[in-house]
Amino acid sequence: MPKDEQAGPLSGLFGVVKPSGPTSMSLVNDVKKLVANSPLFVEKSKLAQKAKSGKKGKFRRDAVKIGQGGTLDPLADGVLVIGVGKGTKKLSDFLDCVKEYRTTCLLGCETDTYDSEGKQVRLAPWHHVTREQVEKTLEQFKGEIEQIPPIFSALKMDGMPLYEYARKGIPLPRPIEKRKVTVHELELVEWLGSDHSFRFPEKKFTKEEQEALQKTLKSVDSSTSIEDQPDQEVPPEKAPTAFVLRMKVSGGTYVRSIVHDLAHTLGSAGHVVTLTRSRQGAFTLEPKEEGDRACVPWEVFQSALADEGDVDGEGRRRWEKEVLAKMEVV
CATH class of the missing domain: 3.30.2350.10 (Pseudouridine synthase)
Structure with missing residues (x-):
């Protein structure tokens, strides 16, 4: 992805590998806790406002739009497509796709x-x-x-x-x-x-x-x-x-x-x-064809929710790098 596109805030779609057990919406809400505090997806001014408020660990639910493109039952696992920002407008495409x-x-x-x-x-x-x-x-x-x-x-x-x-x-x-x-x-x-x-x-x-x-x-x-x-x-x-x-x-x-x-x-x-x-759609557990997109393992988000960890030389955390590598920017 070009560096100017990495400046944020970004909009896009990415796949998550849902585990069996939790509901789809509980996973979306957990991802939002990370996305709503990330400079990749939220304007720096909004993040600065949050930091100034001193409410550590809190996130603004209105900081960014997020949704999913087709619920999986709790029993089911596999591909769960998530849209962020303008990407949420394209989620309906995944209801009718193969x-x-x-x-x-x-x-x-x-x-x-x-x-x-x-x-x-x-x-x-x-x-x-x-x-x-x-x-x-x-x-x-x-x-x-x-x-x-x-x-x-x-x-x-x-x-x-x-x-x-x-x-x-x-x-x-x-x-x-x-x-x-x-x-x-x-x-x-x-x-x-x-x-x-x-x-x-x-x-x-x-x-x-x-x-x-x-x-x-x-x-x-x-x-x-x-x-x-x-x-x-x-x-x-x-x-x-x-x-x-x-x-x-x-x-x-x-x-x-x-x-x-x-x-x-x-x-x-x-x-x-x-x-x-x-x-x-193009999001799959096993990319085989041109245009296929791999999904982010749920463990990546689970680990970040427990401890977001340090940033690298470009100011990215591990979960952000994983999403950037697999995201379709809108």
């Missing part, structure tokens, strides 16, 4: 959230599912497909989130509207079988919660059943089948729904136990 994911599906159990963070909804047989069967069935989910968003999602129907209908047992006014999405690539990259440590979630629905969900689901499909059908032909201590998928999809695609629907098509039930976003 994204790549790697996800692990665990068969035999369906959950309300379609992932391991939720509660068990029903159990289903899984031992009959083979690798060859999965690979053949994946063909049905490639290209332009229609998805039904999860019933336990924040999407609203007549002003109320879908999850509220499900929790309270309120019949849906109409079926959930299908969404057209494009699955550009979808492949089975690893067959784990029972050689893994994943297990079904311990959280379960109470009888009342199960009845409420059943009532809501039957309001749009009378054939729906969420009764358990545990696999009777395998010992309970044996881990259910798990496998890993890699996919490249259009914006708006529910990865959890692909796993959920795939398991249904296989005559089983399933949910997501790991989810990694490996690419979002």
Whole structure:
């Protein structure tokens, strides 16, 4: 980057490698604590004002704009695009861009959230599912497909989130509207079988919660059943089948729904136990093509939050150098 561009304040976009666990917004807020005190992104006069106030460790929330270009669930890890200053105006571009994911599906159990963070909804047989069967069935989910968003999602129907209908047992006014999405690539990259440590979630629905969900689901499909059908032909201590998928999809695609629907098509039930976003637009975990941009490991920011450390000969701290090396200046 030219030295005159390094004078600041800068605006731009950069990718962060989000770890599994924290929310996306908690990470953005933590990054802001550093960005809002950096001469790279904030006018020197504003920083001088802060220093004059004597409020050490505090930062002005209005010192700089910051946001993210597509939330990742707490369970998920991988690419999280962050925009600073004028870069925030370009974050909407990342909602509709092509994204790549790697996800692990665990068969035999369906959950309300379609992932391991939720509660068990029903159990289903899984031992009959083979690798060859999965690979053949994946063909049905490639290209332009229609998805039904999860019933336990924040999407609203007549002003109320879908999850509220499900929790309270309120019949849906109409079926959930299908969404057209494009699955550009979808492949089975690893067959784990029972050689893994994943297990079904311990959280379960109470009888009342199960009845409420059943009532809501039957309001749009009378054939729906969420009764358990545990696999009777395998010992309970044996881990259910798990496998890993890699996919490249259009914006708006529910990865959890692909796993959920795939398991249904296989005559089983399933949910997501790991989810990694490996690419979002040009930002990627593994740069391979011209124009690809690497992401800043979260540990870089985590370390700086504990101790920003010394500046180098150019007046840069380690986290600032890492961001400068990987940032798209706007």
